[in-house]
Amino acid sequence: MTVPSAHTETSPESALHYLAGALAIFDPLRLRAWAELGLTTGQLRLLFLLSQHPGVTSGELAARLTVTPPTITGIIDRLVRLALVRREEDPADRRLVRNFLTSEGENVCERLEHGAEQFMHTILAEMSAAEIGALSTGLRAFIAASERVARQGPTGKYEESQ
Known part of the structure; x- marks a missing residue:
């Protein structure tokens, strides 16, 4: 570079x-x-989303991943067959089906997160405390700006529903 x-x-x-x-x-x-x-990549995005938001419905998953309901159903079906995701009826509303990671699905997410963390620790070990501090400050600002932009609609104005 x-x-x-x-x-x-x-x-x-x-x-x-x-x-x-x-x-x-x-x-x-x-x-x-x-x-x-x-x-x-779509299957992994779904697994990580379920690790952060257990019990979401297929409709919620489709909206969050910006895919169609039939697409999300296919992804979930494959992950159920792989024993990474399980479906459960909502006890309060039997019309709703909630999605959860199985213990193996949780293990997959944990292994990937652990590997990424180890890699990042190796990189950060090559940096000084001042460099890490500057990186943290910059990333905090970047995340805050990203969140502000994400709340804006296509016209650049903040969405009312947010």
Whole structure:
């Protein structure tokens, strides 16, 4: 990766360059770990979503993953056959079916998260405390800005329903 000159450190282009460089290193490793499991990106996204939000309905999953209901049903069916997801009727409303990770589904998520954490710790061990502090500050600001933009509609105005 070519490092931009020091006088451009505060430009959006410089930040994008560094972000792209970091992702170019991390993404292939993450994708290789995922491929070793024999799961698609969509299936893994669903597993991680269920790990954060157990018991969501298929409709909620489809909306959060921005796919159609038939697509989400197919993904869930495959994960049920692989014993990574289980479906349960909602005791309060039998018309609703809630989705949960099985213990094996939880293990898959934990293994992937642990591998990613180990990799990140290895990288951070190469950095000084000041560099880690600067990274943390920058990432906090990036996350806050991302959340603000995510709440905006296509016109750039904040959505009323949020």
